[in-house]
Amino acid sequence: MFEERLKQKLAVQKEQGLYRNPPEVSEGDGRTVKVAGRTLINFASNDYIGLGRSETLRKAASDAFMRYGTSSSSSRLVSGNASVICEAERAYADYFGYEDALFFPSGYQANLAILSTLFGPDEMLLFDKHVHASTVKGMQLGSAPFRGYRHNSMSHLEKRIKGATGNPVVVTESLFSMDGDTPPLADLARLKRTHGFRTVVDEAHAYGALGEGGRGIARGVADVALGTFGKAMGLFGAFVLLPSLYREYLLNFASPLIYTTALPEAHAVTALAVLSEVEQADAQRARLAHLSRRLTHLLTDRGFTVCGEAHILAVQIGSEERAHGLVKKLFDQGYFAFTARFPTVPMGQAIIRLSLTANHTEEDLEGFSDTLYRLMG
Incomplete structure (x- = not known):
């Protein structure tokens, strides 16, 4: 059967x-x-x-893996919290203009961690109905109630904000992976000033490719932003940009981070080389x-x-x-x-x-x- x-x-x-x-x-x-x-x-x-086939990054990755080996052989919370990973995270936070950063093995895991861990019954997640499947799964795994709003409709979002039963958190993307369009970020910023909500923005398809120095387009509205190395950044894995308090909370409570092997040190060294390539x-x-x-x-x-x-x-x-x-x-x-x-x-x-x-x-x-x-x- x-x-x-x-x-x-x-x-x-x-x-x-x-x-x-x-x-x-x-x-x-x-x-x-x-x-x-x-x-x-x-x-x-x-x-x-074109960074995925960059000769410079190939050489940097090759040298890094020769020096540091191929695996961290541990979760981040046991012996996998290597100093070079922490250094790379600080560099990414500085470059993209956030207080802190945290690396993840994949963008899917990062979205699961953010949405299922940070927010609870006191919040209400208001999400654009075209967000990525990993975002939806993260909300489903969490304890915060969630409601969708029509794609890129700020009027419908404002209606949802006014009717929210908890502290609203807006969840959207800066460049939508299927539609290829962007939300009206100036209008979103206006709503944010008026209503004071928090915002989570997936910039996976924007980082490296859009904005000054490839810094994306949503820094003015995003409290938490997700980026992936596996797209314009030419590597693999993901990073989350966020306040230090949120990082500390994820390290203590995010199952997708706690119960998985950390990315290898060589990845972090290569990620530092990626920043230089992206900037240029x-x-x-x-x-x-x-x-x-x-x-x-x-x-x-x-x-x-x-x-x-x-x-x-x-x-x-x-x-x-x-x-x-x-x-x-x-x-x-x-x-x-x-x-x-x-x-x-x-x-x-x-x-x-x-x-x-x-x-x-x-x-x-x-x-x-x-x-x-x-x-x-």
Whole structure:
């Protein structure tokens, strides 16, 4: 019966066009991937400014792992609280303009820790309905009540604030991972001044790629901010920027941090090198912005509905089956793209999600837009 239940659920996934079977990638450089011996232009990478294949960072990581070894071999609260990790956390806090920082093995774990640990029955979490799945799971695991508000709607958020049964905490993203858009941060700041709530902002897709020096775009409103190393920062793991009191509390009570092996010391050393690369990447950020605008214009000129204000673009398709079919045809034409389907997006609102890197060329964009237009015809 157990195996039969699994088979039945997988069969339903296939019938609904929701089945996942990711291709095996043998090589990749951010701009391209090799699948089944074919090199494809990659529009599904989060290596936004090209640091994931940086020779400088490769050398820094290699030297760090040779010196410090490959594992911390302990949780953070036993013998894994290495001085170099603490040093790197202080450097990240200083660079991004926060009081303190805390490293995590993944962004998913970081969101679980923040939302399930910091807030309790005296608070009410008010979240944008398009936040990441890890944010939703963190709220579900915690003891604070939570309510959603319409995506990027400050009027609906204010209504929720006025009706909150506890101290409101607003939870949002600075650059939404599927929609590619940003909240009206000036309006959010105004609401924050008026109502005095706390704010948690996921800047995973903004850090490194947006803002002065890659510092993101939400420092003016975020009390707690989450960043990941595995996107524009070119590494792996995650970091949370926050007040020192919050850091102390998470170290004492956050299960996703307490009961897991700490990141190795070599990671922290490499993370320090990442900061230097990010600070010097103004040219890459400018090119990324240019390419993003260019692809948006190419697609909209061909009649596509495109959402996105930066390097993540969502091409509206609708049908799950049609979106999946288009991605398969794009693959055959030499382009690797990702279709976001239910439950990642609402049923019947499937998109082709495109993410750009500074290493893409104008020819890549023109070829992709021409091909997608032809396939839709």
